[in-house]
Amino acid sequence: MWEMLQYEFLQNAFLAGIMIAGIAPVIGVYLVLRRQSLMADTLSHVSLAGVAVGSLIGTYPMVTAMIAALIGAVFVDTLRRSFRAYSELSIAILMSGGLASAVVLMSFNKGASRGFTSYLFGSIIAVSTTDLLVMAGVVALCALFFWFFWRPMYVLTFDEETAQVSGVPARALSLAFSLLAGLVVAVSMPIVGVLLVSSLMVLPAAISLRVSRGFTMTVWVAVVTGLACVLGGLTASYQLDIPPGGTIVLLLLAVLVVVLVVKRVFSLGASRMESNAKVVNGKTVEER
Amino acid sequence: MQLAELRDVVFGYGQAPVLEQMNLQVGASEFIGLTGPNGSAKTTTLKLLLGLLSPQQGQVEFSSTGPQGKPLVVGYVPQNIASFNAGFPSTVSELVRSGLYTRKRWFGLLPSKEVDRVEKVLKQVGMWEHRKRKIGELSGGQKQRVCLARALVLEPDLLVLDEPTTGMDVEARTTFYDLLQHQVQHHGRTVLMVTHDLEETLPRLTRLLVLDKRIRFDGSxxxxxxxxxxxxxxxxxxxxxxxxxxxxxxxxxxxxxxx
Known part of the structure; x- marks a missing residue:
């Protein structure tokens, strides 16, 4: 198994996977708790339009994808405030807008359709050294953000109004978080692909929320789950010659199903033991 | 001493104002009940006072210091906060501790004196034995008590609560109001609370405000x-x-x- 790491492209893929899996689930936990689970999906569709622009004008696609994601993040945050009662509307508006732009822009550049496939579904041979450096920059930025703003982000995520009263600059912090989410989505594309990038954010959070007690534990369990599934998925992808994005997401889904089933069995067992204990106690009292 | 003041405030969400020429002064060590029919802008008044909304006309002013001469501290428990984010993956003590995360306390270790307060307020609201439970596992009344503890942990000079006893049974409500009265009488805090429960709150209040677009009654x-x-x-x-x-x-x- 270890011999596969002698290939440079796989070393790059694993390094990229570790970096993405280290940060995407953290973003995912906040997205889920802020009821913005579909935001990553939206930003990935907008990023795809950025990739299309990049290949059309002949520049490095990840940069144009990042720019598109940043613009998308600003729009999501602004529209979310404009449609406060229907905040998911902003997601729907941008998702359709992003995908429509991408499809139209791609049609102008028919020769690049093969390259687009790797952005749509992810590819372990698509990660270049430049991609790795950009990813490392984004991950470092995210790490700094959460290091400095861990406490205000917690307060903001729990309740925006109480956060504002306690002096948290809710609007600025919320926008900064959306921008970071956009950047992470854009740099995750080469590995998991546009269509599955949100799963890498949301599924580890969903798994972690089922098993963790406390906020810090939720974040750490999500990161560990993400890392395990990304590394496992990349290995399986290489060994079985299947797309990495889909493999990683299927692995995450499998873990989620196992967690849900095990939790259900445990809770059924616990309630059965509780009711048995009541019956036993009842009989003992009657006999006495 | 006035802690906060609304002066000739006008506010509306559309063209028609929901508040007209609103004047309100909030002093130290008062237990104020704010009541009125549905749609009478009670929550809007609180949000204007807290700076969550900006008035179309008039001014909102806050004292820079509290009764003890230290910077004024304001605590807020919004309407239905507990039910809004019931699935938040926090333990009770983690959530109450987060009440300390004001701008000055974003970085570094929290002073042990302040961390000790988490235990104190949890005991005050009767939730110390539940400190390790997830907030999603608590009843509505317990969640509200945790949210109150979170607001109290900063030792606020002004505590603003928006219908805090919604969903509580009579016994829980009585305990909750006793606790608020204790904060006013023994700690000198000011409590401003939106309530429809006049029967139970009236004997405890020092002042009642009846609102319907403007203050209709302001007295004992x-x-x-x-x-x-x-x-x-x-x-x-x-x-x-x-x-x-x-x-x-x-x-x-x-x-x-x-x-």
Whole structure:
């Protein structure tokens, strides 16, 4: 198994996977708790339009994808405030807008359709050294953000109004978080692909929320789950010659199903033991 | 000493104002109940006072210091906060501790004196034994008590609560109001609370405000009781006439010819 790491492209893929899996689930936990689970999906569709622009004008696609994601993040945050009662509307508006732009822009550049496939579904041979450096920059930025703003982000995520009263600059912090989410989505594309990038954010959070007690534990369990599934998925992808994005997401889904089933069995067992204990106690009292 | 003041405030969500020429002063060590019919802008008033909304006209002013001369600290428990984010993956003590995360405390270790307060307020609200439970596992009343503890942990000079006892049973409500009264009487805090539960809160309040687009009544519970005694005579008049001297008198004169 270890011999596969002698290939440079796989070393790059694993390094990229570790970096993405280290940060995407953290973003995912906040997205889920802020009821913005579909935001990553939206930003990935907008990023795809950025990739299309990049290949059309002949520049490095990840940069144009990042720019598109940043613009998308600003729009999501602004529209979310404009449609406060229907905040998911902003997601729907941008998702359709992003995908429509991408499809139209791609049609102008028919020769690049093969390259687009790797952005749509992810590819372990698509990660270049430049991609790795950009990813490392984004991950470092995210790490700094959460290091400095861990406490205000917690307060903001729990309740925006109480956060504002306690002096948290809710609007600025919320926008900064959306921008970071956009950047992470854009740099995750080469590995998991546009269509599955949100799963890498949301599924580890969903798994972690089922098993963790406390906020810090939720974040750490999500990161560990993400890392395990990304590394496992990349290995399986290489060994079985299947797309990495889909493999990683299927692995995450499998873990989620196992967690849900095990939790259900445990809770059924616990309630059965509780009711048995009541019956036993009842009989003992009657006999006495 | 005035902690906060709304002066000639006008506010509306659309074209029609929901608050007209609102004047309100909040002093130290007061237990103020804010009541009024649905849609009378009670929550809006609190949000204007807290700076969550900006007035279209008029001014909102805060004292820079509290009664002890230290910077003014404000605590806030919004309406239904506990049910809004019930699935938040926090333990009770983690959530209460987060009440300490004001701008000055974003970085570094929290002073042990402040961390000790988490235990103190959890004991005050009767939730210490539940400190390791997830908030999603608590009942509605328990969640509200945790949210109150979170607001109290900063030792606020002004505590603003928006219908904090929604969903609580009678016993839990009584305990909750006793706790708020204790904060006013023994810690010198000011409590401003939106409530419809006048029967239980009135004996504890030091001041009652009745709101309907503007303040219709502002006085002590005793004065309010006197107004309520007139209710039989004013039963067919609009509700606010029970509280507003001028409008009540005008309505009575219009109907009965005499006061």
């Amino acid at each position: 519970p005793q004065q309010f009781q006197e107004r309520m005694d007139l209710r039989a005579r004013t039963a067919t008049l609009p509700l606010y006439c029970c509280y507003d001297d001028e409008e009540r008198d005008a309505a009575l004169v219009a109907r009965e010819g005499v006061l």
